[in-house]
Amino acid sequence: MRPSNNQTPAARYGMSIDVDRCNGCGSCMVACAVENNVPPAAAGATDRTGLTWIRVFRIDNGAEGADRRSAFVPVLCQHCGKDAPCVSVCPQQAVDVDPATGIVGQMPERCLGCRYCMAACPYHARYFNWWDPAWPAGMEKTLNPDVAPRMRGVVEKCNFCHGRWHAAKAKAVANGKAEIDPADYIPACVEACPNGAIQFGNLNDAATATAQSAHQPGSFRMLESLGTDPKIYYHSKKNWVHEISKAPRPGTAKETSRG
Amino acid sequence: MRNSRRDIFKFAGGAVAGALFTPAPWRLITDTALWSENWPGIPRPARGEIRAKFTNCALCPAGCAVRARCVGEQPVSLAGVGGGLCPFGLTAHHLPYHPARLRQGPIGEATAAVGKHGKEAIAVLDLNPGRTVSWTYRRAMASVKGLYLAPESQPVAYDLPAAKTVLSIGAALLDGWGTPANVSAARRNFRLIQAEPTESRTAMLADEWIPIAPGGESAFAQSVPGLAFAKDLSVVIGDAPEIPEINRRIGAFGKTVFARPEAPVPDSWKGAAAVTALDDVPDHSIGVLLIDESSAVSYIPWHRIQRKLVRENPLVVTFAATRGGYARYAQYALPTAVYPEVSGDVAPAVDCVHPAFRISVPLVAPVVTGVANPADFVAALAGLPATDSLRERADAIHKTGKGVVVTYADGKETPVKDLAADAFWKSLNAGAAWTWADAAPRPPAAGRSTVHPAEALESAADLPLVAIGGPQTPGLVSPLMTKLYQESNLRLAPNRVALHPDDARAAKLANGAHATLQTLTGKCAVEVTIDPAVPPGAVQVGSSPGIQDVCGPAARAKVVRA
Secondary structure (H helix, E strand, O other): OOOOOOOOOOOOEEEEEEHHHOOOOOHHHHHHHHHOOOOOOOOOOOOOOOOOOOEEEEEEOOOOHHHOOEEEEEEOOOOOOOOOHHHHHOOOOOEEEOOOOOOEEEOOOOOOOOOHHHHHOOOOOOEEOOOOOOOOOOHHHHOOOOOOOOOOOOEEOOOOOHHHHHHHHHHHHHOOOOOOOHHHOOOHHHHHOOOOOEEEEEOOOOOOHHHHHHOOOOEEOOOHHHOOOOOEEEEOOOHHHHHHHHOOOOOOOOOOOOO | OOOOHHHHHHHHHHHHHHHOOOOHHHHHHHHHHHHHHOOOOOOOOOOOOEEEEEEEOOOOOOOOEEEEEEEOOEEEEEEEOOOOOOHHHHOHHHHHHOOOEOOOOOHHHHHHHHHHHOOOOEEEEEOOOOOHHHHHHHHHHHHHOOEEEEOOOOOEEEOHHHOOEEEEEOOOHHHHHOOHHHHHHHHOOOEEEEEOOOOOHHHHHOOEEEOOOOOOHHHHHHHHHHOHHHHHOOEEEEOOOOHHHHHHHOOOEOOOEEEOOOOOOOHHHOOOOOEEEHHHOOOOOEOEEEEEOOOOOOOOOHHHHHOOEOOOOOEEEEEEOEOOOHHHOOOEEEEOOOOOOOOEEOOOOOOOOOOEEEEEOOOOOOOOOOOOOHHHHHHHHHOOOOOOHHHHHHHHHHHHOOOEEEEOOOOEEEEHHHOOHHHHHHHHOOOEEEEOOOOOOOOOOOOOOOOOOOOOOOOOOOOOEEEEOOOOOOOOOOHHHHHHHOOOOOOOOOOEEEEOHHHHHHOOOOOOOEEEEEEOOOEEEEEEEEOOOOOOOEEEEOOOHHHHHHOOOOOEEEEEEO
């Protein structure tokens, strides 16, 4: 019997991303790839067929010339809290919501590669492995031992660096604690950001900076009207940036989009 | 009852049809997926004891503190200590395995060729000056009466925490200009005005962006004293040749602009050759040129170097990690070790006004055997021992008894006077930084700017575009940077140029098209990105050596289909 998709998890991990502090350097994208053993782009990979569990999009206010203003928006799996569309469509039960953390997980060893989840995801935050994972000779020595590389033909996505959660949990258990120390569980993209634009924490704990910044004025979530309760909050003082909350993918409503 | 052949077929058919309604075939599909997960083509990460090592990133003078997560002796990820890292630094542990690395070179032949040419008119061009190895080059050149060349002879440092209003004319202040963590921390306290033609990463996060005409940096710099906000400026940052004079006039010298400090050196090194800017060398005067581009932080177009070489039979030897730079022109290209497989110190950072000394501790053993050590090669010309120069310098710093050592593993600050020389050396090699924050910074020398001016906007009717440069990137980057260059177009790849859609349409170029970039200096093969953020009439160029050889900032250019 499949567990309910709507259970309230004990913890509710999420992020708060300050768009006004992101300079689009891409550190989060490569840190994610290093941590999760995502291979370099295959020769034929494009922005549509590449593997980027977190991708930074450049958006603009639609004006031309000197009035044009841009911003960078990192987009990753939004870890829907309610009725995650990818969970219900998977015929293989390869997607689930961890009741302990609220993290939407992907089990590539169960995945058939049918890509129903990709079609269902309103955020386009899932990626299909079109090629066998390949690293230049010798570079496979640098792979993270906590994460298994995935094969061609399966879907991948952000799992909030679940390997790090396991390591933090193991450390807590070794220390005789029931709860993990928040300092021990920080996803790679959060750790890598030179501008401190991404905060991560338990949204159920009102004392965390993440929970507080998620509810400050100027915060919003993407496609909130769908009722999927995404756990990635964005923040910007610029009103035009809030327009991305209405588009399935930042910039897709305009011809000028890139990425 | 007797079963007929028909019954057997019916039973078999019914069994097959019925099986479809059981979990068996679906289970088989799952199991197939499970089996294929582990087929031999999938690499298996090595397992072992997890340890942390600390070092300083040597990819640029920012020299960020790095914590390496290692499996046994092998680094598997890098992270910043007390702040994030840029994408190049985060993936630097891949560099030793880069397929484009130079793996062998005729070291013996090059040595013989230099010996045959003699030491007359010899020079070393150092593209990452300010390191201990730079002092080795200077000592060697003093000994053989050669020249030590660097892109700039009098580099300056900027005190951003002391600034209230910063005007940046085209500098990538928030995109790799200084130490990311320091700039990010200082950013909260100053107002940033960014003047440049495109809305760059820095312009995007600036308090005010002033769009200027492509190639108009110098003209804008000249107009700064008359601007309304000029009286509020603490410092002006950028490459325009007028900027040092503006900083002097607004009183930034000695307040926010200082001579770039260097850590103390042994007394015996002080007779080293002076730093000479390449532009100050007479044309056609260098017979033997040794170029250290192994950890280059800047690139000088080849035609500016070539002009300095004698006309008859010059000899150029370059120490490089790849064949993409000056190796294309040199008679001998000798492979070198790369960060993080080589020990060396990091040059002073542009945003640090106090002396500092940071050693980039090797994280892996050299992957390529038979590499050349540029310091040993150059020192051997003068008969100098170069092997212990790092230790000699550390001892000279220790002898001053000044400053503190910050160890990254525990974040502890220890005054140097409380440490024995061996303990000081040991801590530097375990991942630490020596800083001397009490040292009074020196105002910069009042010499002229050695920044090479932008190319003049010559009238060239058939070259309708004006080039806009971008931030310099390291010569060797991880294959994972394809996430940013290819799979997302987040950064302009080094071999690409970006055009406004109208200009691309006029040139009949599509996104991703192969094209030729033409300037008055030459031409270069490029790929095209169409980007509405690029102003019409401009071409934003990548930072590959091939492009920089033909296209400097503000150069007139055109892009045509290949």
